[in-house]
Amino acid sequence: GENVEQHPSTLSVQEGDSAVIKCTYSDSASNYFPWYKQELGKRPQLIIDIRSNVGEKKDQRIAVTLNKTAKHFSLHITETQPEDSAVYFCAASKDNQGGKLIFGQGTELSVKP
Amino acid sequence: DSGVTQTPKHLITATGQRVTLRCSPRSGDLSVYWYQQSLDQGLQFLIQYYNGEERAKGNILERFSAQQFPDLHSELNLSSLELGDSALYFCASSVWTGELFFGEGSRLTVL
Numbered sequence: 001g002e003n004v005e006q007h008p009s010t011l012s013v014q015e016g017d018s019a020v021i022k023c024t025y026s027d028s029a030s031n032y033f034p035w036y037k038q039e040l041g042k043r044p045q046l047i048i049d050i051r052s053n054v055g056e057k058k059d060q061r062i063a064v065t066l067n068k069t070a071k072h073f074s075l076h077i078t079e080t081q082p083e084d085s086a087v088y089f090c091a092a093s094k095d096n097q098g099g100k101l102i103f104g105q106g107t108e109l110s111v112k113p
Numbered sequence: 114d115s116g117v118t119q120t121p122k123h124l125i126t127a128t129g130q131r132v133t134l135r136c137s138p139r140s141g142d143l144s145v146y147w148y149q150q151s152l153d154q155g156l157q158f159l160i161q162y163y164n165g166e167e168r169a170k171g172n173i174l175e176r177f178s179a180q181q182f183p184d185l186h187s188e189l190n191l192s193s194l195e196l197g198d199s200a201l202y203f204c205a206s207s208v209w210t211g212e213l214f215f216g217e218g219s220r221l222t223v224l
Binding site for chain 2: 032034042043044045046049089093095099100101102103104105106
């Protein structure tokens, strides 16, 4: 089955710096790659997603890139703010499996003022 | 508010006991997913239902079972509980594919 590896497990940056989180997936048939943010004690919430027919997607300060050949996708956060501090999860799924998401292990991002 | 409702929010029980966690999906969503999040662990996929039928199974223990009812709510049954079953159990729903909307979770503590 699908396996998603996520790195790093923890990331500490200064406010205003950029943060990059990387994921690799094993199943070449996966075609949907979302990123979820989970604040302490809260539920995971979608922040951005990308499908396999697109190489890059941006939404204000966040962007996701996808390299299908390498089976690799990344989350980029620019101009980080303290409220970006949270655990970020990447995930992968295949539409023909009806949306079941396999998540990476998570990255705890800490943005220091 | 995601529109996904989970009850109870917190549950404390003893080893060997059985509990039932309940989930009501967003209005219109036919798919329900259950995930387990243990301390320092990611989100482990347990099981998925679509319109009352089991669609996919993850690393769900034989002591655990689930079902989705005709009104689309779902229940996750955990039996013969062990200390290691202590975790946050999330339910999520979706129309079919795409974004999953998570509930607030049910925190289970097994003593």
